[in-house]
Amino acid sequence: MPSHAFPDPQTHDFPEWVLVGEYFYYAKDVVDFGTPLNVETVAEAYRKGIFPWYTKGIPLPWHCPEQRAILEFDELHIPRSLKRAQRKARYSFTIDKDFRAVITNCAAAKRPEQGGTWITSEFIDVYCDLYHAGMAHSVEAWDAGGKLVGGLYGVDAGGVFCGESMFYKKPNASKLALLFLIDHLNARGATWLDAQVMTPHLETLGAKEIGRDEFLSRLSQVQSHAIKLFD
Numbered sequence: 001m002p003s004h005a006f007p008d009p010q011t012h013d014f015p016e017w018v019l020v021g022e023y024f025y026y027a028k029d030v031v032d033f034g035t036p037l038n039v040e041t042v043a044e045a046y047r048k049g050i051f052p053w054y055t056k057g058i059p060l061p062w063h064c065p066e067q068r069a070i071l072e073f074d075e076l077h078i079p080r081s082l083k084r085a086q087r088k089a090r091y092s093f094t095i096d097k098d099f100r101a102v103i104t105n106c107a108a109a110k111r112p113e114q115g116g117t118w119i120t121s122e123f124i125d126v127y128c129d130l131y132h133a134g135m136a137h138s139v140e141a142w143d144a145g146g147k148l149v150g151g152l153y154g155v156d157a158g159g160v161f162c163g164e165s166m167f168y169k170k171p172n173a174s175k176l177a178l179l180f181l182i183d184h185l186n187a188r189g190a191t192w193l194d195a196q197v198m199t200p201h202l203e204t205l206g207a208k209e210i211g212r213d214e215f216l217s218r219l220s221q222v223q224s225h226a227i228k229l230f231d
């Protein structure tokens with residue numbers, strides 16, 4: 001693969017429609033269509049603030065949204081009900097103990113509001129390779145019997161954790177896994193994470209949307225400090 005598969009989104013034109021082969025595709029938030037998914041392209045994409053999102057019937061779109069959801073840790077709001085669950089839950093949490101199980105469970109989670117999963121078998125294989133390369137990471141939630149009951153995964157984009165997906169099999173398991181992750185990232189010197197797209201749950205935690213230029217500026221600033229999020 002070429003060393004630069006994607007344009008710099010800070011200078012990219014972002015046309016509204018793009019002709020790919022014989023078809024026009026809506027491209028307001030898309031940097032590129034159809035670039036192959038592999039460790040090299042995914043690593044480059046996240047470093048540039050871009051992420052792939054499989055959409056059926058369309059050459060793979062690589063997104064850098066005009067509005068980006070982030071969660072700043074000093075603005076974190078934990079609802080009272082979640083605080084109660086945090087006190088009562090008997091879950092234990094780990095990092096990077098079973099990445100493939102987490103991403104596989106995320107792929108199997110029902111998401112009717114999104115028209116199904118974007119986590120295809122190809123995504124699973126490539127992100128597992130990215131995990132082995134030390135760039136993708138998972139958080140696991142285990143019940144008292146040692147069963148995996150929730151978790152999340154994402155990508156370290158050079159000091160900024162980019163959350164990809166969550167799943168749960170028992171109440172609040174994924175939500176508490178996220179709080180565990182935030183504590184971990186905070187202890188490593190991170191002050192915010194990239195949530196990519198706003199969801200109702202993230203909004204209740206205090207997530208907000210910022211413009212593309214501000215997000216890319218923040219990402220670049222963090223990358224210049226070389227924060228090490230994971231061992």
